Structures are given as structure tokens and as C-alpha cells.
Amino acid sequence: AAWEKKIRHSSTPRRPNGMSILVTGAAGFVGSHCSLALKKRGDGVLGLDNFNSYYDPSLKRARQALLSKRQIFIVEGDLNDTPLLSKLFDVVPFTHILHLAAQAGVRYAMQNPQSYVASNIAGFVNLLEIAKAANPQPSIVWASSSSVYGLNTENPFSELHRTDQPASLYAATKKAGEEIAHTYNHIYGLALTGLRFFTVYGPWGRPDMAYFFFTKDILQGKTIDIYQTQGGKEVARDFTYIDDIVKGCLGALDTSEKSTGSGGKKRGPAQLRVYNLGNKSPVPVGKLVSILEGLLNTKAKKHVIKMPSNGDVPYTHANVSLAFKDFGYKPTTDLPTGLRKFAKWYVSYYGIQSRVKKENHIKSEHPEDS
Numbered sequence: 307a308a309w310e311k312k313i314r315h316s317s318t319p320r321r322p323n324g325m326s327i328l329v330t331g332a333a334g335f336v337g338s339h340c341s342l343a344l345k346k347r348g349d350g351v352l353g354l355d356n357f358n359s360y361y362d363p364s365l366k367r368a369r370q371a372l373l374s375k376r377q378i379f380i381v382e383g384d385l386n387d388t389p390l391l392s393k394l395f396d397v398v399p400f401t402h403i404l405h406l407a408a409q410a411g412v413r414y415a416m417q418n419p420q421s422y423v424a425s426n427i428a429g430f431v432n433l434l435e436i437a438k439a440a441n442p443q444p445s446i447v448w449a450s451s452s453s454v455y456g457l458n459t460e461n462p463f464s465e466l467h468r469t470d471q472p473a474s475l476y477a478a479t480k481k482a483g484e485e486i487a488h489t490y491n492h493i494y495g496l497a498l499t500g501l502r503f504f505t506v507y508g509p510w511g512r513p514d515m516a517y518f519f520f521t522k523d524i525l526q527g528k529t530i531d532i533y534q535t536q537g538g539k540e541v542a543r544d545f546t547y548i549d550d551i552v553k554g555c556l557g558a559l560d561t562s563e564k565s566t567g568s569g570g571k572k573r574g575p576a577q578l579r580v581y582n583l584g585n586k587s588p589v590p591v592g593k594l595v596s597i598l599e600g601l602l603n604t605k606a607k608k609h610v611i612k613m614p615s616n617g618d619v620p621y622t623h624a625n626v627s628l629a630f631k632d633f634g635y636k637p638t639t640d641l642p643t644g645l646r647k648f649a650k651w652y653v654s655y656y657g658i659q660s661r662v663k664k665e666n667h668i669k670s671e672h673p674e675d676s
């Protein structure tokens with residue numbers, strides 16, 4: 307069928323020994339960037355996404371259009387659609403899965419808890435069931451989250467720190483994913499690598515995240531809430547630029563062991579690995595806002611309030627030495643540089659020019675940036 311031809315074409319690598327990779331959540335923020343980077347270096351990429359309306363689906367469609375221009379096809383379907391997943395693996399002998407589809411967001415879990423269970427637990431198990439039965443067995447890299455550290459107060463967070471105090475249902479489902487991965491590695495020899503992303507931001511980002519809606523609200527003259535911890539300290543995040551995260555994902559894929567079940571050379575028991583992917587430098591939210599004010603040439607109307615009990619944690623800070631040791635992960639983009647790229651994208655995507663500094667001006671502040 308034409309559909310089969312399309313998915314074969316999309317997932318066929320163009321370089322020798324290239325990967326044939328299924329990217330779940332390919333119409334999402336991180337998934338779209340990773341898909342483009344993989345395709346660019348000659349790997350075969352097939353996307354899967356259900357295009358849900360957790361945030362503006364037109365943004366997902368725009369990312370899909372971008373991928374489509376690069377010959378990346380996204381199959382529209384759900385992680386829980388077993389017949390669909392089986393069909394994909396019947397047609398394509400995927401060597402890898404980059405599993406990024408999930409119900410993201412911490413606060414929305416209070417409104418729609420079941421969507422987290424459905425995508426992050428049931429959907430993940432469904433994907434693992436398909437992968438375990440596939441021949442060859444694909445190596446899997448999947449998105450966990452810094453939120454698994456929960457109320458941990460030891461900083462910076464290392465992979466050895468406790469993760470038994472999730473502060474939100476989102477965090478609990480991500481933590482559950484790590485435990486579930488362990489069992490599939492242990493019993494079925496699936497090679498699995500979990501990546502704990504720390505607050506990822508950048509062009510084509512997620513409208514539900516603070517840096518994104520702050521930008522929108524500042525430009526519209528709306529008041530923004532800035533959280534303080536109960537102890538009166540400012541909330542801070544280890545903001546990590548999308549290009550650094552993409553490099554981390556590709557590094558993890560490149561060093562992921564072939565599962566014992568896969569055709570090639572057996573290299574001993576398949577691994578289960580978990581890594582932090584962050585920026586090693588937490589920034590208080592007030593500082594984030596002042597950078598945005600400068601870039602947008604607009605003063606924000608700020609309302610400082612005590613952090614409500616909504617699942618947010620006061621502070622995140624990644625120790626990334628393990629990812630550096632195993633695959634050379636090294637974040638290189640600082641927050642002002644990354645936000646400038648985000649603001650530039652935001653302005654051109656939404657066609658807002660009026661109150662924003664001219665692009666040249668944004669550029670001229672940092673002549674090193676082409």
C-alpha cells in the first residue's frame with residue numbers, strides 16, 4: 307500500500323550503518339528537533355504522534371510540515387494502539403526507538419490525572435511490549451524527567467540521589483517509567499536508556515511552559531506570576547537549550563547497546579542506563595523575566611506570590627558528569643543566548659513586530675551569533 311511505502315521510505319537510512327528509528331512524540335517540541343537532526347545526519351526516521359490538544363495542535367501541525375519538507379513522515383496514532391504499533395514493526399525493522407511521546411506538564415496533572423497514566427504508564431508499557439517481541443529488538447532511549455528528584459534538596463542532583471519523593475503525578479508517572487524500564491531490561495534483555503531532561507526551552511517550544519507564556523504575556527501587557535518558595539527564596543530552574551538536549555539524545559542513541567535479541571554481535575547483557583541532561587546552572591525565574599524584558603524591549607508587570615502547592619518544585623540543578631563521561635554530553639548554550647534564539651523564533655512565528663526590538667538589534671547585542 308502507499309502508506310507502507312511512505313513509512314518504509316521515511317525510515318530507511320541514507321548513510322551506511324545508519325539507524326532506522328521510530329521517534330514517538332515527533333510532532334512535539336523535543337521530538338521534532340531530534341527527528342530533524344537524525345534525518346540530517348542520514349538516519350531513517352519515522353514519527354508517531356497522536357496530535358492531542360494538550361496545547362495548540364496547530365503548532366504540532368506546523369512542526370509536522372517542517373518535518374515533511376525533510377521527507378520525515380509522522381504516523382498519526384496513539385501509543386496505546388497495539389495493532390498500529392505492531393503493523394509499524396511488521397513493516398520496518400527498527401534498530402532504535404526514541405520515545406518522547408508523553409503527557410507532559412506538571413500542573414495539568416491536577417486537571418486530568420488519567421491522561422498521565424494513559425500515556426506515560428500504559429502507553430509506555432504498550433510500546434515496550436511491542437519492542438520486546440520485535441525482531442530485531444530495538445534499543446530504546448526514552449524521556450524521563452528531572453521531576454523524578456521531587457523534593458530532593460541535595461544540589462546539584464546526581465543520578466544517585468533519591469527519587470522517592472515525587473511532587474506531582476507527572477513526576478510519579480515518569481518515576482514509574484524508570485521502574486518499568488528496569489523490569490523490561492531485566493526480564494527481556496531490552497536495552498534501555500532513560501534521559502532526565504531539565505526544563506528544555508527554545509524555538510518551536512511548548513506554550514504551556516513558563517518562558518513561553520511569560521513571553522506572550524509580557525508582549526500583551528498581562529501581569530505574570532513569579533513564584534517564591536515558602537521560605538521566601540526565588541524559584542529557580544536549570545533551563546537547558548533544545549540543541550544541547552538534541553545532542554544528548556543523539557549521544558545516548560549512539561552509545562546504546564544492541565539488545566541481546568538483536569541480530570548483530572552480542573555484547574553481553576543489554577544495559578539499563580539513566581542520565582541527567584541539564585545545563586548545570588540554575589537560573590532564578592526573576593532573572594529569566596529580566597532577560598526576556600531586555601529581549602522584548604518591554605517591562606513585565608510582575609506579581610510575586612508564594613508558590614502554590616501545584617506540583618512544582620522550588621529548584622532544579624543537574625550534575626551531568628555521568629552523561630559527559632559516557633557520551634561526551636556538554637551543554638554549551640547559556641540562557642541569554644538560548645532565549646534570544648527563542649524570542650527571534652517567537653516573533654517570526656507569531657508575526658509580532660510592533661513592540662519588539664528589531665531583529666538586527668537583537669543580533670547586534672551579541673555579534674558572535676550569526
Ligand code: NAD
Binds near residue numbers: 334408429452504512
Ligand atoms: P510535547 O508535549 O511537545 O511532545 C510530546 C508529544 O507526544 C506531543 O506532540 C503529543 O501530541 C504526543 N503524545 C502525547 N501522548 C501521546 C500518545 N499517547 N500517543 C502518541 N503521541 C502522544 O513535549 P516535549 O517538551 O517535547 O517533551 C518530550 C518528552 O520529554 C516528554 O516525554 C516529556 O515528558 C519529557 N520532558 C520534557 C521536558 C521539557 O522541559 N520539555 C522536561 C522533562 C521531560
